[in-house]
Amino acid sequence: MKTFSSYDPEDFYDELIDAEGQPRPGARLLVDMIESLPEGDLALRQKAAEALLLKMGITFNVYGREEGTEKIWPFDIIPRIVSAEDWQQIESGLKQRIFALNEFIQDIYNAKKIIKDGIIPEDLIMTSRTYRKACEGFTPPRGIWCHVTGTDLVRDRDGRFYVLEDNLRCPSGVSYVLENRQVLKRTFPQVFEASQVRPVDAYPSKLLEMLEYLVPEHIPSPTIGVLTPGIYNSAYFEHSFLSQQMGVELVEGQDLVVHDGCVHMLTTKGLKRVDVLYRRIDDDFIDPEVFRPDSLLGVKGLIGAYQSGNLALANAPGTGIADDKVIYAYVPQIIKYYTGEDAILPNVPTYICRNDDDRAYVLDHLDQLVVKAANESGGYGMLVGPHATAEDRADFAEKIKAEPRNYMAQPTISLSRVPTIVGDRIEGRHVDLRPYVLFGKEIYVQPGGLTRVALPKGSLVVNSSQGGGSKDTWVL
Amino acid sequence: MLSRVANSIYWMCRYIERAENVARFISVNLNLLLDMPLEKGNHWEPLVMITGDQAIFEKHYPDYEKKQVMHFLTFDRKYPNAILTCVAAARENARSIREIISSDMWEHLNNFYLELADKCSPDMALADPQRFFKIIQMRSHLFTGLMDCSMSHGEAWNFARIGMMLERADKTSRILDVKYFMLLPRADLINTPFDNIQWSAVLKSASALEMFRKRYHHATPRNVADFLIFDDNFPRSIRHCVSKAKACLHRINGSMPGLPQNPAEKQLGRLEADLAYTDIDEVIGQGMHEYLDGLQTRLNQVDMVIGTTFFNIEPTTESCAQEQ
Numbered sequence: 001m002k003t004f005s006s007y008d009p010e011d012f013y014d015e016l017i018d019a020e021g022q023p024r025p026g027a028r029l030l031v032d033m034i035e036s037l038p039e040g041d042l043a044l045r046q047k048a049a050e051a052l053l054l055k056m057g058i059t060f061n062v063y064g065r066e067e068g069t070e071k072i073w074p075f076d077i078i079p080r081i082v083s084a085e086d087w088q089q090i091e092s093g094l095k096q097r098i099f100a101l102n103e104f105i106q107d108i109y110n111a112k113k114i115i116k117d118g119i120i121p122e123d124l125i126m127t128s129r130t131y132r133k134a135c136e137g138f139t140p141p142r143g144i145w146c147h148v149t150g151t152d153l154v155r156d157r158d159g160r161f162y163v164l165e166d167n168l169r170c171p172s173g174v175s176y177v178l179e180n181r182q183v184l185k186r187t188f189p190q191v192f193e194a195s196q197v198r199p200v201d202a203y204p205s206k207l208l209e210m211l212e213y214l215v216p217e218h219i220p221s222p223t224i225g226v227l228t229p230g231i232y233n234s235a236y237f238e239h240s241f242l243s244q245q246m247g248v249e250l251v252e253g254q255d256l257v258v259h260d261g262c263v264h265m266l267t268t269k270g271l272k273r274v275d276v277l278y279r280r281i282d283d284d285f286i287d288p289e290v291f292r293p294d295s296l297l298g299v300k301g302l303i304g305a306y307q308s309g310n311l312a313l314a315n316a317p318g319t320g321i322a323d324d325k326v327i328y329a330y331v332p333q334i335i336k337y338y339t340g341e342d343a344i345l346p347n348v349p350t351y352i353c354r355n356d357d358d359r360a361y362v363l364d365h366l367d368q369l370v371v372k373a374a375n376e377s378g379g380y381g382m383l384v385g386p387h388a389t390a391e392d393r394a395d396f397a398e399k400i401k402a403e404p405r406n407y408m409a410q411p412t413i414s415l416s417r418v419p420t421i422v423g424d425r426i427e428g429r430h431v432d433l434r435p436y437v438l439f440g441k442e443i444y445v446q447p448g449g450l451t452r453v454a455l456p457k458g459s460l461v462v463n464s465s466q467g468g469g470s471k472d473t474w475v476l
Numbered sequence: 477m478l479s480r481v482a483n484s485i486y487w488m489c490r491y492i493e494r495a496e497n498v499a500r501f502i503s504v505n506l507n508l509l510l511d512m513p514l515e516k517g518n519h520w521e522p523l524v525m526i527t528g529d530q531a532i533f534e535k536h537y538p539d540y541e542k543k544q545v546m547h548f549l550t551f552d553r554k555y556p557n558a559i560l561t562c563v564a565a566a567r568e569n570a571r572s573i574r575e576i577i578s579s580d581m582w583e584h585l586n587n588f589y590l591e592l593a594d595k596c597s598p599d600m601a602l603a604d605p606q607r608f609f610k611i612i613q614m615r616s617h618l619f620t621g622l623m624d625c626s627m628s629h630g631e632a633w634n635f636a637r638i639g640m641m642l643e644r645a646d647k648t649s650r651i652l653d654v655k656y657f658m659l660l661p662r663a664d665l666i667n668t669p670f671d672n673i674q675w676s677a678v679l680k681s682a683s684a685l686e687m688f689r690k691r692y693h694h695a696t697p698r699n700v701a702d703f704l705i706f707d708d709n710f711p712r713s714i715r716h717c718v719s720k721a722k723a724c725l726h727r728i729n730g731s732m733p734g735l736p737q738n739p740a741e742k743q744l745g746r747l748e749a750d751l752a753y754t755d756i757d758e759v760i761g762q763g764m765h766e767y768l769d770g771l772q773t774r775l776n777q778v779d780m781v782i783g784t785t786f787f788n789i790e791p792t793t794e795s796c797a798q799e800q
Contacts, residue, residue: 056586057571241574250575
């Protein structure tokens with residue numbers, strides 16, 4: 001049986017198959033290989049890949065279930081393929097965007113020129129829940145704020161890429177990119193080789209170089225650590241994986257103390273000074289003296305050490321201001337303001353509920369729009385209008401009226417699809433793409449990124465907490 | 477290295493060693509029962525006695541009966557020293573130090589746990605217990621072997637070895653303590669085949685029968701005790717374990733044996749010296765149980781001092797931070 005003969009891309013942009021049902025140029029080898037497999041073989045390979053992930057312990061805990069229930073994050077072995085030209089545009093677009101956002105954060109906490117020049121209203125910044133007063137007047141080492149970014153891109157029916165969201169705080173998922181690749185190399189070795197896929201494995205060493213770049217030159221062999229909330233965090237696997245790959249310490253808040261203005265680790269031989277932390281704890285929890293006093297995960301005095309220049313942090317506290325989902329709407333103007341260029345990667349058109357005209361439109365068209373709260377992530381605080389009940393929509397309308405500053409809305413994007421294994425057949429499922437960007441001496445975009453796939457039929461929500469899975473991403 | 481990491485690796489190995497010992501005890505007991513007359517008393521109670529946890533058992537289980545004892549010692553997640561609980565704890569420790577141990581060690585331990593926690597395991601254990609408990613022992617050995625050949629023998633490895641050696645010394649002392657009294661020869665049984673089987677079982681519980689035979693030909697209580705406490709070369713004798721633990725401890729700080737630099741080195745050095753300058757006849761004179769009891773207390777003290785010296789653990793009245 002030909003696996004793809006009954007496959008229907010329907011009225012969506014399909015990443016592997018064109019509207020005539022033919023494989024796209026870069027996907028030809030893969031599709032031919034899948035077609036040539038004996039019946040049932042694809043499902044076997046899928047099972048083998050899942051078994052491998054379980055064995056490697058790449059699992060997350062399912063909260064609220066009986067002890068010992070662990071699941072792998074669903075992984076589909078059919079990769080998503082991105083052509084070299086598409087990638088070229090993504091890469092240059094992300095470099096431009098991240099550069100501009102970094103300039104923006106530096107400006108917002110210091111000179112505030114963009115406010116004075118009337119590009120962004122001051123009250124929008126000041127009312128953002130992710131604005132950190134503690135960062136005012138501060139310039140981090142080398143002037144870099146957003147060292148690690150994971151930008152969510154989507155592709156609409158027309159095949160164009162749009163930026164859906166910027167994640168400049170502690171974006172996670174890059175370890176899945178690396179592990180998915182390991183698994184897929186074992187699953188489709190020949191096709192992988194013949195397709196000349198660009199390698200993703202350089203990421204940990206690029207990350208390490210970036211962290212080292214933050215250390216003043218007079219410290220010859222700096223101590224670098226990854227700061228994790230601990231083994232109960234759902235991204236713990238990633239924290240551990242990255243520190244192992246970089247060969248640096250993995251520390252928890254309980255391992256650190258601030259002494260004489262510097263941060264130290266408690267070691268078997270006494271205190272040892274730490275120079276750089278790649279922190280994977282949110283701003284709110286990182287230092288109970290400065291942010292949330294009830295945090296048990298953080299380290300007292302850490303921000304003090306950071307602000308006196310005795311510690312570098314990646315990402316810098318305060319970067320959340322640039323991924324406020326309302327500020328997002330201004331990013332094309334931000335890019336223009338700081339670089340003089342037009343944005344290479346467009347935003348999804350966005351209605352800002354604090355503007356009266358936009359709000360009126362949003363309230364009238366809730367059944368067609370996706371509404372998002374400014375500071376939620378993981379698919380929470382969000383209304384997918386066309387799929388919501390009338391009751392949900394009425395609820396959301398009240399929320400928007402009560403707190404217009406906190407909401408924005410976008411037309412529902414017909415996310416592109418990728419063939420995905422469903423039982424013993426292949427069906428199209430919607431995907432997005434999160435490439436990872438490092439900002440050190442230069443800006444580096446990992447060739448690939450995390451393709452998240454919404455596994456339930458017709459679903460547009462790709463978040464892992466909402467039934468999403470992942471795929472390997474092949475950049476040719 | 478980080479104190480928390482050192483603590484985790486130390487406990488990871490203690491738990492693996494503990495799980496292996498429990499599996500071996502059960503295995504030996506099953507074997508022994510095949511050779512025993514049916515009516516000869518209860519053979520499952522001593523197994524729980526070795527663990528020192530009779531009170532916990534009796535609270536939750538009605539009888540010292542094969543199935544119940546096997547379930548308690550193997551699968552009872554509420555019992556901290558059950559094999560499954562130990563392997564789970566070893567794995568949680570390993571998870572928190574995944575970046576320190578080798579991927580081979582992690583994958584093996586992860587798989588060890590997942591298979592043991594599988595819902596089919598209890599049926600397998602009942603259907604073919606010999607095979608089941610043998611597999612657990614071999615998995616523990618494989619883990620130890622992987623640690624030996626896939627991980628640098630640096631500080632972390634030395635902490636791991638100390639954990640393993642202290643746990644092993646403690647378990648050997650417990651086997652001997654329980655069995656020695658039960659098996660003190662009654663006049664009518666001396667040198668009968670029955671007696672011999674029992675002493676062989678004690679030695680097997682410490683994987684010691686064959687090595688013992690090479691040194692002593694006859695299994696008298698004195699010889700067995702001498703071998704298990706004082707033999708220099710047997711890997712489960714208490715003296716051997718303590719002296720290996722001490723060597724690892726000195727490697728961590730780079731200090732010379734005989735010139736201790738911290739409380740842990742002092743405490744362990746004293747224990748080693750006592751073991752070197754005591755012999756079996758003195759022990760029997762003083763009372764085997766009292767001696768072994770004292771030994772266990774001192775092993776606990778060593779554990780505690782290692783905690784305060786390296787792991788940044790405040791001294792408490794409890795013997796250690798993780799146990800129970």
